[in-house]
Amino acid sequence: xxxxxxxxxxxxxxxxxxxxxxxxxxxxxxxxxxxxxxxxxxxxxxxxxxxxxxxxxxxxxxxxxxxxxxxxxxxxxxxxxxxxxxxxxxxxxxxxxxxxxxxxxxxxxxxxxxxxxxxxxxxxxxxxxxxxxxxxxxxxxxxxxxxxxxxxxxxxxxxxxxxxxxxxxxxxxxxxxxxxxxxxxxxxxxxxxxxxxxxxxxxxxxxxxxxxxxxxxxxxxxxxxxxxxxxxxxxxxxxxxxxxxxxxxxxxxxxxxxxxxxxxxxxxxxxxxxxxxxxxxxxxxxxxxxxxxxxxxxxxxxxxxxxxxxxxxxxxxxxxxxxxxxxxxxxxxxxxxxxxxxxxxxxxxxxxxxxxxxxxxxxxxxxxxxxxxxxxxxxxxxxxxxxxxxxxxxxxxxxxxxxxxxxxxxxxxxxxxxxxxxxxxxxxxxxxxxxxxxxxxxxxxxxxxxxxx
Amino acid sequence: xxxxxxxxxxxxxxxxxxxxxxxxxxxxxxxxxxxxxxxxxxxxxxxxxxxxxxxxxxxxxxxxxxxxxxxxxxxxxxxxxxxxxxxxxxxxxxxxxxxxxxxxxxxxxxxxxxxxxxxxxxxxxxxxxxxxxxxxxxxxxxxxxxxxxxxxxxxxxxxxxxxxxxxxxxxxxxxxxxxxxxxxxxxxxxxxxxxxxxxxxxxxxxxxxxxxxxxxxxxxxxxxxxxxxxxxxxxxxxxxxxxxxxxxxxxxxxxxxxxxxxxxxxxxxxxxxxxxxxxxxxxxxxxxxxxxxxxxxxxxxxxxxxxxxxxxxxxxxxxxxxxxxxxxxxxxxxxxxxxxxxxxxxxxxxxxxxxxxxxxxxxxxxxxxxxxxxxxxxxxxxxxxxxxxxxxxxxxxxxxxxxxxxxxxxxxxxxxxxxxxxxxxxxxxxxxxxxxxxxxxxxxxxxxxxxxxxxxxxxxxxxxxxxxxxxxxxxxxxxxxxxxx
Numbered sequence: 001x002x003x004x005x006x007x008x009x010x011x012x013x014x015x016x017x018x019x020x021x022x023x024x025x026x027x028x029x030x031x032x033x034x035x036x037x038x039x040x041x042x043x044x045x046x047x048x049x050x051x052x053x054x055x056x057x058x059x060x061x062x063x064x065x066x067x068x069x070x071x072x073x074x075x076x077x078x079x080x081x082x083x084x085x086x087x088x089x090x091x092x093x094x095x096x097x098x099x100x101x102x103x104x105x106x107x108x109x110x111x112x113x114x115x116x117x118x119x120x121x122x123x124x125x126x127x128x129x130x131x132x133x134x135x136x137x138x139x140x141x142x143x144x145x146x147x148x149x150x151x152x153x154x155x156x157x158x159x160x161x162x163x164x165x166x167x168x169x170x171x172x173x174x175x176x177x178x179x180x181x182x183x184x185x186x187x188x189x190x191x192x193x194x195x196x197x198x199x200x201x202x203x204x205x206x207x208x209x210x211x212x213x214x215x216x217x218x219x220x221x222x223x224x225x226x227x228x229x230x231x232x233x234x235x236x237x238x239x240x241x242x243x244x245x246x247x248x249x250x251x252x253x254x255x256x257x258x259x260x261x262x263x264x265x266x267x268x269x270x271x272x273x274x275x276x277x278x279x280x281x282x283x284x285x286x287x288x289x290x291x292x293x294x295x296x297x298x299x300x301x302x303x304x305x306x307x308x309x310x311x312x313x314x315x316x317x318x319x320x321x322x323x324x325x326x327x328x329x330x331x332x333x334x335x336x337x338x339x340x341x342x343x344x345x346x347x348x349x350x351x352x353x354x355x356x357x358x359x360x361x362x363x364x365x366x367x368x369x370x371x372x373x374x375x376x377x378x379x380x381x382x383x384x385x386x387x388x389x390x391x392x393x394x395x396x397x398x399x400x401x402x403x404x405x406x407x408x409x410x411x412x413x414x415x416x417x418x419x420x421x422x423x424x425x426x427x428x429x430x431x432x433x434x435x436x437x438x439x440x441x442x443x444x445x446x447x448x449x450x451x452x453x
Numbered sequence: 454x455x456x457x458x459x460x461x462x463x464x465x466x467x468x469x470x471x472x473x474x475x476x477x478x479x480x481x482x483x484x485x486x487x488x489x490x491x492x493x494x495x496x497x498x499x500x501x502x503x504x505x506x507x508x509x510x511x512x513x514x515x516x517x518x519x520x521x522x523x524x525x526x527x528x529x530x531x532x533x534x535x536x537x538x539x540x541x542x543x544x545x546x547x548x549x550x551x552x553x554x555x556x557x558x559x560x561x562x563x564x565x566x567x568x569x570x571x572x573x574x575x576x577x578x579x580x581x582x583x584x585x586x587x588x589x590x591x592x593x594x595x596x597x598x599x600x601x602x603x604x605x606x607x608x609x610x611x612x613x614x615x616x617x618x619x620x621x622x623x624x625x626x627x628x629x630x631x632x633x634x635x636x637x638x639x640x641x642x643x644x645x646x647x648x649x650x651x652x653x654x655x656x657x658x659x660x661x662x663x664x665x666x667x668x669x670x671x672x673x674x675x676x677x678x679x680x681x682x683x684x685x686x687x688x689x690x691x692x693x694x695x696x697x698x699x700x701x702x703x704x705x706x707x708x709x710x711x712x713x714x715x716x717x718x719x720x721x722x723x724x725x726x727x728x729x730x731x732x733x734x735x736x737x738x739x740x741x742x743x744x745x746x747x748x749x750x751x752x753x754x755x756x757x758x759x760x761x762x763x764x765x766x767x768x769x770x771x772x773x774x775x776x777x778x779x780x781x782x783x784x785x786x787x788x789x790x791x792x793x794x795x796x797x798x799x800x801x802x803x804x805x806x807x808x809x810x811x812x813x814x815x816x817x818x819x820x821x822x823x824x825x826x827x828x829x830x831x832x833x834x835x836x837x838x839x840x841x842x843x844x845x846x847x848x849x850x851x852x853x854x855x856x857x858x859x860x861x862x863x864x865x866x867x868x869x870x871x872x873x874x875x876x877x878x879x880x881x882x883x884x885x886x887x888x889x890x891x892x893x894x895x896x897x898x899x900x901x902x903x904x905x906x907x908x909x910x911x912x913x914x915x916x917x918x919x920x921x922x923x924x925x926x927x928x929x930x931x932x933x934x935x936x937x938x
Contacts, residue, residue, distance in 0.1 A: 007592040011585050248480065255472040295511055309495070323514050345499050351490050356488055361478050361751040379477065386484050390491075396497065399491050433641045 006064045013061045014318045017054055018346045024050040024106065024351040026355045031099045032364070036290050044098045048086060048169060050080060051106050058113040058319055064322040070120060077127060078112050085134055089428075092143050094433040096428045104359045104409065104424055108353065110415075111410035112338055117319050119329055122412050129414040136418070137425035144429030145436065150201065151209075151373050157202030158222055161195045165229045168192070190415040192230060192238045197422060199226060199242060200380045207253035208373040216250060216259070227270075237391050237405030243267055245383045252379050253372070283405045288401035301328045305396045308334075308341040316344030331412035333404045334396045351410075353391060358424075359386040365431050368438070381423045504576040509567070518579040518600075524548065525578040525600035527560055527570050529609045530637075530824055533751055535560045536647070550648045552609070555616050557644035558668040559607055559822065564651050568666070570605055571647075573768055574823055577601040577835070582828030591718065604824040606635040614934045615640050618927045624894075624914035625669035625801045628931060631809055631906035633839035634818030638931070639661075641669040672772045674798040675913055678884030679735045679920070681776075681793025683807065683854060686732055688755045689743050689848060690853055700728040701839045708738035713785050715741045715792065718919070720882060732857045733865025737882060738793045744791025745784065753778045757809055758845050760817075761799070766842050767820050774799035781849075793882065805911035807845075807899045811858070812878075812906035817842040857858040859903050866921040867899070870929050874938045876903040879928065881920035884913075892916050896926035901932050908935055 027043040027050070034040055059075035062068075082105045089096050108130060116123035144150075168191050206219050223246045230239035247263030274281045283298050291299035291306070304327040311322060322337035324330050340348045362382035369375040388405050395402035406416040454788035506512060523546065526538040535556050539549050548563060550556070561569020563578075571578070581590065581598035607627075615626045619642050645657055645665045657665050667673060690697050704723035707716040715737055717723060723736045731739035731748050757763065761776045776797040778790055789795025802820060810817040819840040826835040847853075858878035861867040866881040879899025888895070895917040900909040910928050917923040932938075 004589065004593060007589045010592070011588050021671055026601055067587055252473065255469065255476065292843060294898050300511075303509075303511060306498075306502075306512060307509065310506040311512070311514045313499060313503065317517070321517070323517060326513055340495075345495060349495065352488060352492070356485065359484060363481050366477060367474055375473070379480075382481065390484070397491070397495055399494055422937060 009057075009060055009064050010106060012313050013057045014344060017057050018315055018344055018350075020050050020054050020057075021343075021347045021350045024054065025353050025357075028099075028103060028354055028370075030100075032357045032360050036058045040180075043365070044102050047102050047106070051082070051102070051109055051318050054106075055079065055082075055109040055113055058110075059116070061319045062113075065318075068120075071116065074112075074116055074120070074123060074127070078109060081127070081134075082109055083133060088138065092138070093432050095432045095439075096141065097361070099361050099429075100358065100365075100424065100428065103361070105355050105357070106354060107409040110339075111335075111407075112145065112180050113319075114335060114342070114410065115331065117342065117414045118338060118412070122331060124416070126412055126417065129417055130421070133418040133421040137421045139140065140422065140425040141429035141432050142250075144426065151205055154202065154205040157198050157205060161198045161202060162222075162225055162229070164195055164198075165226065165233075166190045169229050169233045188414075190413070191235075191310070192235050193415040193419040194422075195226070195415055196238070196241070196384055196419060197426070199223075200245070200377055200384070201245065203380065204373050204376040208371075209248065211254050216254070219246070219250070226407060231257055231274060231281075235286070235404075236281065237388070237395075237403035240391060240403060241387055241405070243270075245380050248383045249376055249380050253376055267429055284401045284403065286393050288398060291398065301334070301451065302396075302398055302402055304328065305334045305337040306398060308337040309345075309397060312341040312344050314345050316340070316342050316347065318342065332406050332416075333392060333402070333411070335407050335411045336393045337396045339410070340397075352389070355386065355389045355408075359389075365427065369430060369434045370437070374434065378427050378430055381427055385420070385423065456603065488542075489671075493527075507576045507579075508567075508572065515575075515579060521597055522579050522581050522600045523597040524563065525574075527578075527603045527605060529605055529607045530635075531609065532604075533609050535605065535607070536802040541857065546813060548648065550646070552612075554646045555612060555643040556607065557647055558670065559612075560605070560637040560647065562647040562650045562848035564656050568668070570822060572770070574603040574826070575578040577603060577679045577826045580833060582830075582832070584866070595659055596734075599829045600632060601826050601828055606637065606822055606824045607639065608637040611638045611931060611934055614930050615927065618930060619914070622914050622917060623669070624912070624917075625673055626910070626912050626927070627670045627801050627805045628908055628910050628935075629809055629818075629820055630807055631633060631812040631900055632818070633907050634806075634809065634820045634825070635839070636820055636822045639668075639822065641667070641673070663905050668770070669801065669913070671769050671800055671802045673800070673913075674772055674774065675894055675896075676795075676797060676884040676886060677712075677793040677799045677804060678894065678896055679737075679740075679791075679793060680804055680880050680882035680898050681797060681799075682732060682735065683858075683880055683898075684756065684759060684776075685740055685744055685746050685747075685791050686728065686857055687850055687854060688747050689728070689916050690751045690850060691755060692747060692751060697728055701743055702724075702731060702736075702739040704725050704736050704738045704845040706738070708741045710741070710786075710788060711784055713788055715788055728855055729860045732880075733860040733863070735861075735866050740791045741788045747776050747787075749780065749782060749787075749893070759810075760803065760842075760845070764805065765803060767802075769802075769820065771802060772800055774803045794885065801911050801913050804896075804898050805909055806842075808900055808911060809909045810845050811851045811854045812900040812909055813851075814848040815844050817845045854928065855903060858899070862899075863888060865896070865926050866919075868898070869921070869925045870932070872929075872938070875901045875932060875936050877928075877932065878903040878906075879910075879925075881925060883919040883921075893918060895920040895923035897928050899928050899932075901936075 024047055028049050031040045032041045056075060059071045063071040081161060086101060086105060089101055100217055112127060115126050123386055226242050227239045251260045255383045258396055287299035287302050291303050308324055308327055317429050319342050322341040327337055328333050330338050339351060359382050362378055366375050366378040369378060385408060390404050391403050392407045394400040406413050408420040471742055511627055524538045528536060529535055534551055536550050539547050549673060559569055561571040563571040573633055578600045581600055585599040588598055615638055623642050625641045626638055643663055643665045703725050706720045706722040707714055717737045723734050726739050738788055754774050759855050763770050764773050776790060786795055790797050819842050821837055823837050825833050828834055844933050855878050858880055859879055860884060862870045862877045867879045870877045877899055882896030884894040884896060895914045897920045898911040900906040910931050912924040912927050913922050
């Protein structure tokens with residue numbers, strides 16, 4: 001009987017997981033689109049339950065296929081953590097955004113599941129890093145609310161970012177052909193991830209005050225310095241993310257669409273120059289244009305990724321029943337292909353819709369932020385997040401050339417997870433600050449309660 | 454400041470806050486479109502490429518199925534087993550081929566790489582249609598799920614006739630249905646035994662000149678010899694509408710042009726000939742004369758229409774035939790190409806397809822060898838329908854070529870096929886590649902019945918002699934067997 005149950009779980013759970021994921025995603029979309037307070041609160045509660053079942057079934061399937069009970073313990077730890085995160089944040093910060101928080105937990109849960117499937121020991125490390133990240137992040141909203149000098153540190157942000165990146169460029173170690181990591185006392189960092197945050201604060205501090213062409217030009221020079229350092233250290237994906245975020249933020253703060261057009265034109269030009277100048281750019285494009293010819297070397301990674309995606313079909317092979325480990329660097333850059341192969345395309349598309357929900361929610365939250373400095377930061381975090389998702393997923397499915405960035409919250413990698421957590425909690429902090437401000441404002445005006453749920 | 458955002462009002466509103474909202478909305482719309490495009494791309498990619506990518510030799514996912522699926526069975530069109538997997542008491546699986554080497558290239562093999570139907574249908578053979586509950590009960594009993602079974606279009610009886618006749622000769626034969634493109638016979642000699650391919654691998658691959666693994670029917674590139682006169686005659690018809698019947702030539706056994714000389718076979722003097730007689734008697738001198746009169750560009754276009762120099766649209770592994778006529782061609786090249794010699798090479802499958810188009814009012818059909826895929830309960834999972842490649846010549850041109858090919862059988866080089874039981878249209882060829890005429894490849898391509906064609910036969914026998922003496926009798930045996938004479 002117990003044996004039969006085991007095989008039923010192995011054969012059926014992928015369909016149940018996909019179904020629950022569709023349900024979760026529809027609720028997610030509902031919460032983002034709807035402005036009925038009550039409906040949203042019901043949806044978010046149901047979501048928490050669905051989240052738990054999806055992650056439970058994933059780990060149950062892994063336990064049965066592998067025969068290792070350790071997976072169930074890991075599940076218990078993960079569930080405890082997610083429950084703890086939702087509860088604590090809701091209690092300490094009653095004005096935090098539950099929709100964002102829920103989706104963040106769901107993505108973290110899925111990420112830990114798929115990393116567990118690829119490597120148990122890596123999943124354990126990832127779990128610890130997630131815990132540490134959360135502990136750090138818990139204080140962020142408090143600081144944002146109280147610390148008043150964020151706007152005044154313009155030149156600190158600019159110089160710290162460039163200095164950190166340059167140190168990595170000249171002294172960093174090579175990983176996967178890219179000069180992007182720095183090891184300190186046995187712990188390896190990828191500073192370009194953290195520099196993203198500093199860079200955003202720099203841009204916001206500059207553009208909320210100055211809108212003249214002169215200052216836009218200066219900001220362009222500094223951004224150019226960041227991007228060039230990144231291109232030289234072969235971190236093409238991050239370079240693109242910085243660039244796109246820069247263009248969109250400039251348009252956001254000036255409301256001048258000429259910057260959008262000239263930015264995109266300049267970007268296209270820069271891509272052509274980079275293509276002709278750098279071999280490592282050329283290789284990516286060649287592998288994208290004609291992967292089957294170069295299946296032996298340059299295009300080995302992308303073709304293996306395509307094999308994985310195509311083999312999964314709509315419902316996937318089931319966890320631990322595919323071969324995602326055939327893909328080089330599947331843990332970081334191509335984790336989405338692993339999700340496609342084992343969870344199936346339906347699940348993977350739902351996952352992307354959840355990412356879209358996170359993005360759209362951040363955009364909608366930025367509507368209401370009256371302080372331009374903070375509005376730019378939330379907007380910038382949203383752009384960086386969704387563009388990174390687009391780069392890594394689009395690259396892995398051969399929609400665009402492969403650039404090698406992580407899928408935020410899903411991929412294995414401490415720097416990536418920690419940065420994404422920090423970014424999302426900065427958004428939470430800004431939202432809380434803005435809601436507090438609104439509330440104070442409303443109370444003064446004796447207006448009826450209209451605050452966001 | 455706090456009233457609800459209104460899409461139209463806010464576009465007119467020019468406050469900075471409203472402008473920010475417009476931009477934020479625009480950003481959301483752009484990324485939504487981008488992601489939607491990605492979803493559509495992903496969906497189409499998975500729907501269309503799963504089978505192709507599964508079969509790619511760099512894809513190691515096949516090993517996953519070996520653990521869970523018993524490879525399906527391959528049947529002939531009338532339900533005879535051509536390949537099946539047998540499991541002994543110890544649980545070892547053996548791929549068993551009841552007909553030995555008879556279907557070597559058609560059915561192929563599935564160890565040390567793959568070939569033939571074992572390759573084309575590999576995805577289906579290794580995937581199961583078992584229901585979830587069956588899968589669970591199979592898991593419990595520790596047996597594998599059955600893979601899909603494949604019904605081929607092959608005809609065991611005809612295949613046997615051809616296999617026996619070819620014996621130790623090297624060569625290839627392909628028989629297709631005239632109106633559908635279904636492949637009834639696909640044989641290539643020398644062959645091998647797919648059941649013992651693993652043991653024989655060393656000796657097969659250590660002898661490259663023998664090239665047993667090459668499927669000569671679909672991949673062998675041979676000079677087409679006089680069978681190519683079909684194309685030369687078609688081009689003459691196209692360039693001389695209404696006047697081709699007036700063609701006259703006096704054959705003196707050879708033709709000289711500049712410094713070059715081309716002779717008729719055995720130096721035969723054919724005398725006064727019109728176009729039909731030139732074709733029926735396969736007069737080289739007359740066809741060189743025709744070829745020299747043709748427009749190079751238009752001739753090249755006609756060959757392009759007929760799928761020379763470009764891949765044939767089929768799921769089988771094929772080589773591309775080549776026949777070059779262009780600005781750089783010398784008169785000598787033209788003379789050689791007119792009679793299918795020189796640089797011209799083509800596969801037997803390709804010649805069969807051109808023959809089939811003539812038999813089918815000019816419509817070429819995609820040749821196919823897999824009829825349907827069925828699951829363990831006999832339900833059809835996928836049914837392969839005949840597919841047209843296109844009208845490669847007009848119905849008029851097809852009728853004209855049919856007349857020429859009927860003349861070949863009535864009074865030309867195919868007289869051995871005269872019978873009361875059916876009418877036949879064909880063209881012989883003797884592809885010379887050495888001085889000795891007995892070392893030539895014997896060609897014959899034909900269809901029957903000529904009035905309402907049912908099957909097309911293309912034969913090449915290497916180093917046998919003339920097509921008339923060696924290939925035509927085999928065609929007769931095939932037609933006799935098919936029409937039950």
